[in-house]
Structure formats: structure tokens, C-alpha cells
Amino acid sequence: MNSLASSILNALKEQPYQFSELVDLHRDVAWRDFLTAWGQLRAAAVLARDENGRYLLKTDAKG
Amino acid sequence: MSAEKKTNGGAANADVGTKQSFRDFLATLDHAGELRRIAKPVDPRAFSTLIAQSPQAVMFDHVEGYPEWRVAGGLVSTRKRLAIAMGSTQNDVAMRFEEALRRPIEPIMTNEAPCQEVVYEGDTVDLTTIPYPLMHKLDGGPYISATCVVSKDPEFGRNVGSYRLMYRTPTETGIDLVSPSDMRLYYQRQLDRKRPLEIAVAVGVHPFEMLAASYKAPINTDEYAIAGGLHGAPVRLAKCRTVDLEVPADAELVLEGELLPIGWSADEGPFGEFSQISGDVKWNPIFRVKCITRRKDPIFYLLQMPWENDWLCAPVVEAAGLQALRNASVQPVAIRAPVGSCGYWTLIASIKKRPGEGKNALLALLSVAEVKLAIVTDDDINIHDPDQLDWAMTFRVQADKDVIIVSGARGKHVDPSIRAWELGKGGLPTTAKLGIDATIPEGIPKKFYTRLEYYDFGGTKLGDYK
Numbered sequence: 001m002n003s004l005a006s007s008i009l010n011a012l013k014e015q016p017y018q019f020s021e022l023v024d025l026h027r028d029v030a031w032r033d034f035l036t037a038w039g040q041l042r043a044a045a046v047l048a049r050d051e052n053g054r055y056l057l058k059t060d061a062k063g
Numbered sequence: 064m065s066a067e068k069k070t071n072g073g074a075a076n077a078d079v080g081t082k083q084s085f086r087d088f089l090a091t092l093d094h095a096g097e098l099r100r101i102a103k104p105v106d107p108r109a110f111s112t113l114i115a116q117s118p119q120a121v122m123f124d125h126v127e128g129y130p131e132w133r134v135a136g137g138l139v140s141t142r143k144r145l146a147i148a149m150g151s152t153q154n155d156v157a158m159r160f161e162e163a164l165r166r167p168i169e170p171i172m173t174n175e176a177p178c179q180e181v182v183y184e185g186d187t188v189d190l191t192t193i194p195y196p197l198m199h200k201l202d203g204g205p206y207i208s209a210t211c212v213v214s215k216d217p218e219f220g221r222n223v224g225s226y227r228l229m230y231r232t233p234t235e236t237g238i239d240l241v242s243p244s245d246m247r248l249y250y251q252r253q254l255d256r257k258r259p260l261e262i263a264v265a266v267g268v269h270p271f272e273m274l275a276a277s278y279k280a281p282i283n284t285d286e287y288a289i290a291g292g293l294h295g296a297p298v299r300l301a302k303c304r305t306v307d308l309e310v311p312a313d314a315e316l317v318l319e320g321e322l323l324p325i326g327w328s329a330d331e332g333p334f335g336e337f338s339q340i341s342g343d344v345k346w347n348p349i350f351r352v353k354c355i356t357r358r359k360d361p362i363f364y365l366l367q368m369p370w371e372n373d374w375l376c377a378p379v380v381e382a383a384g385l386q387a388l389r390n391a392s393v394q395p396v397a398i399r400a401p402v403g404s405c406g407y408w409t410l411i412a413s414i415k416k417r418p419g420e421g422k423n424a425l426l427a428l429l430s431v432a433e434v435k436l437a438i439v440t441d442d443d444i445n446i447h448d449p450d451q452l453d454w455a456m457t458f459r460v461q462a463d464k465d466v467i468i469v470s471g472a473r474g475k476h477v478d479p480s481i482r483a484w485e486l487g488k489g490g491l492p493t494t495a496k497l498g499i500d501a502t503i504p505e506g507i508p509k510k511f512y513t514r515l516e517y518y519d520f521g522g523t524k525l526g527d528y529k
Contacts, residue, residue, distance in 0.1 A: 018200070018201060019197075019202060019203055019204050020197065020199075020200050020201070020202065023108065023197060030127075030128050031106060031107050031108060031127070031128055031194075032128050032129075032191045032192075035190075035191040035195060035205070035230060035233075036191050036233065038204070038230070039191070039230075039231065039232035039233050040232075042231045042232045042235070043232050047330075049203075049330045049344050053201060053203060053332070053333045053343065053344045
């Protein structure tokens with residue numbers, strides 16, 4: 001997992017976020033880099049969703 | 064049910080296919096003054112908000128981080144631009160579409176495939192190379208919305224539909240397969256065998272292919288033939304590289320792969336729906352992409368929700384309404400799926416009525432897809448004029464005699480009033496349907512509806528009194 005993916009992961013350790021809020025937190029990042037990092041999180045199967053559509057970490061992924 | 068009416072490919076290779084491509088439509092819009100070109104480089108996170116501010120369709124000639132790509136969007140966000148696409152007046156788009164349904168033209172195969180000028184297979188497949196747009200504030204991710212998705216079933220043959228794709232990883236997307244559709248059936252049949260369903264996704268095709276894909280055709284109807292009927296010439300198809308499917312040869316981008324046999328188990332959405340609502344998380348299959356093909360200088364089509372989807376829905380639903388009326392031996396005069404109902408949930412029709420046909424017409428219109436409100440008037444009412452429609456509903460309707468309510472019909476998830484969230488993964492919702500017969504009731508002499516006229520109207524001219 002690259003440093004950008006780790007940054008997204010760390011944000012999600014704090015609280016659930018809408019996808020666009022995670023984008024806002026990393027707005028200075030090139031879009032393609034963000035998508036690559038997001039793909040790494042998806043591939044790692046650590047993401048869950050809450051009733052409002054926000055992303056959060058699966059319980060066993062919070063570390 | 065037999066699949067014999069569906070083709071497995073197309074007729075023999077020939078050069079008689081349609082020359083109307085996505086690029087030709089962009090040129091038509093440009094010529095009509097309906098395409099705004101933006102030269103300044105734009106980030107894919109800004110496409111939708113910029114398109115939403117433009118009265119014209121938009122072409123982004125430079126995309127930040129994607130030097131090979133251009134992006135076009137908002138192409139049919141108005142009925143005017145839809146009419147330009149259809150080559151008809153705004154009020155005649157349904158008739159135009161219905162005419163094509165009556166005169167389908169089978170597609171042809173070609174070896175000349177601009178959509179395969181560049182090919183990525185195996186380890187080179189990477190969806191992040193596409194300017195995948197982030198469209199709405201509450202979307203679950205970036206989406207590809209302007210899709211023609213092709214699949215095939217050994218018994219039923221080929222199907223073409225339109226399904227959104229949410230980015231997941233460089234080789235996987237979510238796909239919304241919640242609503243009843245032929246492809247959902249095909250997927251279920253493969254799922255029962257624990258096998259994947261091969262699909263191919265064409266992006267950047269002419270609006271005729273999009274309209275045909277949106278039409279809920281009988282399962283043994285080839286949507287490419289409907290598109291051919293709209294073009295007045297065969298759609299040129301190319302054989303896919305890695306799956307046994309055919310795509311429009313002139314498409315800008317094609318994704319080939321398979322729906323994994325995991326059922327409705329992966330989170331997908333929310334996505335800004337064509338119902339003009341933000342939507343909800345759904346549980347859906349995953350599309351694994353095995354091959355990406357595209358033009359050398361591709362133009363990505365961003366179908367701007369909700370308006371483009373709504374205006375693409377309207378003629379499809381209207382044409383289905385016309386067919387339902389004719390099948391019921393009712394003579395339609397005009398039909399309208401208002402954009403307030405997203406071109407989908409309401410049908411208003413005027414008819415040349417014989418006794419009892421107001422109700423027959425309602426039953427026919429309410430049988431169309433998930434239409435949940437139908438209004439029928441006589442042919443003296445201009446249904447495109449809301450004041451005339453209100454007048455008919457005020458003076459030709461008795462609620463205890465002229466209103467039909469049907470419970471438990473097929474519904475659509477994106478309508479919050481049907482409480483789809485209570486259904487669980489893969490559940491299918493139902494809805495109530497309402498019909499209003501605003502034709503002159505049987506037994507009331509027409510003289511009671513004689514419109515007032517001003518004395519000497521047309522004889523005495525205002526211009527003569529200055």
C-alpha cells in the first residue's frame with residue numbers, strides 16, 4: 001500500500017467519510033494517483049459502508 | 064422462448080453501415096451552436112459541476128493528467144438537443160423512435176474498428192488511465208454513466224442495455240444490476256451455474272445506440288437492430304478481443320470482461336440517480352475488466368445525470384406507451400413523459416376516443432415498465448400545455464369514476480416511496496399505480512364542453528385600433 005493509500009486509511013481510522021470528503025482531504029493529489037491509492041484500499045478489502053453511504057474501516061482492519 | 068430472432072453477430076461484412084458516430088453527433092451539436100468548447104485543462108473532478116453550469120453541451124479539449132483524452136458531456140440535457148439527435152421536432156421524438164421500432168435494421172460486422180486502435184490486455188489493463196469522473200457530492204466513487212453494455216445468453220441471445228459502473232480498482236468496477244432487466248436474468252442464469260457472465264461495455268456511441276440500449280425491448284429483440292432503425296442504416300459492429308460479444312465499431316472506448324459470480328454482494332453507490340435523488344448504497348455484482356480498447360485520440364462521454372438520462376428515457380417510455388396503446392386498439396394522438404417524472408414514471412396521452420377507451424388506454428399505459436401515473440385526455444387537449452391538461456382534469460374527471468389504482472405492480476428501487484431499503488440484498492420492489500381518465504365521460508353530451516368564443520374574434524383586429 002502506497003503512502004497516499006495509507007493517508008486515506010489513517011483518515012478512515014478516525015471517522016467515516018463520504019468518498020468526496022476523502023477526495024477533499026487529498027485535493028492536491030493528482031486524480032489518477034488518488035484512484036490508484038483508492039484501488040489499493042479496495043483490493044485490501046478493508047472498507048465497509050455505513051447507513052449514510054460513508055466509508056469506514058472494517059472492525060478487523062482498524063489495527 | 065426462442066432466441067432465433069436474435070443475431071449472434073451481424074450480417075456479412077459490408078461498407079453500407081451507418082456513418083453516424085458519436086463524433087458526428089458532436090459535430091452536429093457544434094454546427095447548431097449547442098456545443099461549448101473549453102480549451103483550458105480541466106481536472107476530472109470538475110467536469111460535472113462545469114457541465115451543470117453550461118446551457119450548452121460541453122467539450123473539454125484538454126484534461127489534466129490525461130493528455131490523450133478529450134471529454135464531452137451534457138449532450139442531450141435538453142429536449143431541444145434530444146430532438147437534434149433524433150432529427151425531429153421536440154414533440155415528435157416518440158413517434159420518431161416508434162417508427163424505428165417498426166423498421167429495425169440488422170447490424171453488420173466490420174473488420175474496421177476505430178474502437179480497437181489501442182488495446183490493453185493482461186497486466187496493462189488499468190482503469191485509472193481513463194478520465195473517470197467524480198460527478199456528485201454523495202457518490203460512492205467515480206462513475207462511468209454513458210454505457211452500452213452487451214451480454215449474451217445461450218438461449219435468449221444478445222442483449223444491449225445501459226448500466227452505470229463505479230470505479231473500485233484498476234481492474235474492477237461495481238455495476239448496478241438491481242433492477243429487473245434482461246441482463247439481470249442472464250447474470251442470474253450464469254450465477255445459478257456458478258459461472259461469470261461475459262460483458263462488453265461501449266462508451267462514446269451515438270445517442271441512437273444509447274436510446275436503443277435504454278429501451279425495454281422484448282427479450283428476443285436485438286437492440287442494435289433498433290439503433291439501425293433509428294439510423295436508417297445498419298450499425299457497424301466489431302468483434303471483441305477477449306469475449307464472444309460485439310460492440311459498435313465506432314465507439315470511443317470499450318471495456319471487456321466478466322461479471323463475477325458473487326451475486327448481489329458488493330457495495331455500490333450511492334450515485335446521483337435519474338430520479339434527481341442522491342440514491343443509496345446498493346448491493347451488486349462486480350465487473351472484472353480483462354481488456355480495454357479505445358481510439359488513438361479518444362473522447363470520453365460523460366452522461367450528465369439526471370437530465371441526460373431523463374431526456375434519453377422520455378422517448379423510450381413514450382414509444383413504449385404508443386405501442387401499448389396501439390396493442391390495445393386505442394388510437395393515440397400525442398404522448399408525453401414529463402421531465403418532472405424524470406421521463407419515466409408518468410405518461411400523459413391524448414387519444415381519439417371511442418366509448419370505454421379512456422379506461423382501456425389507462426390500463427395500457429400503466430402496463431409500461433414502472434410507469435406509476437397515467438393521464439389520458441381527448442384529442443382536443445394539447446397535452447404539452449399544462450394549463451389545458453389541468454383544465455381537462457378539472458372538468459372531465461369524477462374521482463369516484465375516472466380514477467384507477469392498481470396495487471402491487473413492479474416498481475423501481477430509486478423511488479423512495481416504495482421503501483426499497485427494506486427489501487434486503489437483491490430484493491425487487493413493488494409499487495402502486497394511478498390512472499386518471501380525463502376524457503369526456505360517457506353519457507355527457509359534448510355540447511357541455513363547448514369552449515367559449517369571443518364575438519367576432521378574427522373579424523375585428525386589435526391592430527386596427529391604435
